[in-house]
Amino acid sequence: MPELPEVETIRRDLEPRLVGRRFTRVEIAPDRVPVLQGIDEATFREGVAGARIEALSRRGKFLIIDLDTGAKLVVHLRMTGKLLLPDAPLTGHLRATFTLDDGSTLRFTDLRKFGRLWLVDSLSPLFDNIGPEPLTEGFGLEALSAALLNRKAAVKSVILDQRRIAGIGNIYADEALFEAGIMPARLGGGLSAEEVVRLHSAIRTVLLRGVESRGASFRDYLDAEGQSGSMQMYVKVFRRTGKPCYVCGTAIERCRIGGRSTHYCPVCQR
DNA sequence: CTTATTCCCTGATTGC
């Protein structure tokens, strides 16, 4: 499940390999499930083939490839999507192949076929409702307070909501709440000022650790070279149900919040 | 506006 740290790792790996190159050919693998969002195949191919890549950026879990035509190729990997460079072995279902002017390819594969591609002239309206980036300087305490203000949903659901904060998925939500010592089922608007401070710091800590570890590979995630990340080795609660808490030894518990598996220490998190 | 639930998708895992 590529979340902010995983998408950022892919962005950093792809940047030196793609910027300055030109797409020469685009091939969409025929499939019952569409991979292109809001654009037909011919228009997409015409808009990408021949275009030079100027920059790679990220917004939440979206990867953005700026083209010299002014258009932007946007990728969302969702659950099992991968962007693979030539040396990486092919895993999952091939959804699209982009050939570059140096003869190399960038392949988009996706086992569960939830991932999507867009080609847009403007990032609006696609990104209109995405919340603040938690690793930028602009993400201060006030930004998190505003996201949580008066929320009656579980704090975990609030931080998973991409409209409130960008880039957090199930792994980093559980880890951030453990790091902050907050029970995931607590109401978002019910945290004390002190707890908001702890959560703010915890979100940044776990996301930064994720980026430094090149992402978490539990089942599916692989970077652009086809390599695993190592964040799963530093994870303290996610998928550790029944195992002892590293801090107090109590068995990690699991529940369901907002339809998502949620892992927590019943003693360390209040 | 809010929150909660269902659905999409397929390979792995669980249950009888």
Next chain:
DNA sequence: TGCAATCAGGGAATAA
């Protein structure tokens, strides 16, 4: 042992 049911989860759609 074998096959069916369940699980995993990001986000859109839908319900309330």
